[in-house]
Amino acid sequence: MTAPSIAEASRTPGAGAGSAGSRYLRHPWVGFSLRRLGGLLLSFAVLVIVTFLIVPLIPGDPAVIAAGEGASPAQIATVRAELGLDLPLLTQFLNYFSGVLRLDMGASFISGEAVSALIFTRFPFTAEIALLAIVLVLAIAVPLGMTVAILTRGGRNRWLDAGFNFVTSLIYSVPQYVVATLLVVVFAVTLRWFPAAGAATLNSLVLPTAALMLGPACVISRIVRRETAAVLEKDYIRTARGWRLGVLRTNARYVLPNLVTTTLTLSGLILAAQLGGAVVIETVFAWPGLGQGIVNAILQRDYPVIRGIILVLGLLATLIIILVDLILAIIDPRNLGGTTHDV
Structure with missing residues (x-):
């Protein structure tokens, strides 16, 4: 650009502002936010x-x-x-x-209570076991999957690999209500370690949380084991082992970061699904959350309550998935769906 043209552009009113505005609109975070907002509004409308x-x-x-x-x-x-x-x-x-x-969803046909108040009363109980379950799933499944992959690398310890696959497949194949019933029979009725129902004490959290987390923990641990096995064969991992960095340092610094995207994505989907699975679990353990509330409403044909709880559960599932996408975009900007630019 010649000197006169530069001077002319500088004299053009709004030229710099327009350029900055279009540059801002092309930023990956703007497109990412608009897509997620559009998805949220569409889900809400549906x-x-x-x-x-x-x-x-x-x-x-x-x-x-x-x-x-x-x-x-x-x-x-x-x-x-x-x-x-x-x-x-x-x-x-x-x-x-x-x-x-x-936030006015009408009143219950049965009790006359406002549906919004009923949901706000029951929601903390559902959130309590769902969030605790996903934390335990990550705390157990990721180390377990990585450990099995490391111990069975190169065809070693085939018995461990076979046993891991058998146990995780067996637990995951059992329906949640059967797992919940077995937990009640063994730990509440027979051993009497935990209460069979209700939410009166902290011990009441143990069995419903365990029933909710066992299946997802098996699925995620199997996927983490497979992803870890693939990462361990990469050239940079062989190089790190050649530098004798140590097993713990190599796995924590080079293997674990490559599992974050897959693990968080699956965890978000599973947590969203757990909101639906909580319906069964809460019924078995008489847990006073949204799950038991919607079951009671269906039995009583309390339509305003059914409407309100389904709407809230659907929105929560959508928000969880969007939150996971946001975390992944912060960790790795490539998940924004565009290339990063300096601004």
Whole structure:
């Protein structure tokens, strides 16, 4: 660019601001944030539509259920008007959507309690066992998978490899409700080490958390073992061993970082799935979380509660996956979906 052209560009109003603005919009973090925000809004829209359609598509008249047995037609009509079920479907949806935006999901047909209050009361119990389970899964599965891969490298200790694969496959293949029942029979009924149900003490956390974590721990440990075995054959690992850096230093500095992306991705997906698995676990252990709440609501046909809990669980699963994507992008900018630039 010649000197006059540089001077002319410098005199052009807004030229520098426009260039900076377009440069900002091309930044990988901007595109990443917009994609994740779009995915969140799309998931929210789908969840709102699906949860709204629960009531119209389920057989039976919610007004009859809410009015109770033996209610007269006049009483049923009054209840239907109070619930807004006599309004056009589009009007009902708009009312429901505006209520969700205000965190007002209606009231329970059975207890009359606000659904939002009910969810806020039960949510900490579900979050407690779900987060504790994922922490234990990572604390157990990653070291276990790495250890087995290191000990069986090069075809050594075949008995350990075979035993590891057999035990993890067996545990993972057993349904969660069967695992939960076995834990109750062995540790609560027979040995009496832990309570069989409820959430009165800290000991009550042990069995539901164990039932929730055993399957995911087996899956992640198997994948970590496979990924570790592949990393151990890389040239840079052979070089590190040739430098005699030591087993612990080599594995901590060169092997473990290459497992972070896979492990975190799977952990996020499993934690999101655990929110659904908690429904079964909480029912077996009478744990007062969202899982038991939705089971009770289904049995009682308490549609506002069903709507609210499904919506919250769906949004939580979406937020967990987005959070994992964010962590992975911070650890490795290549996960942003673009190349990094100096700004």
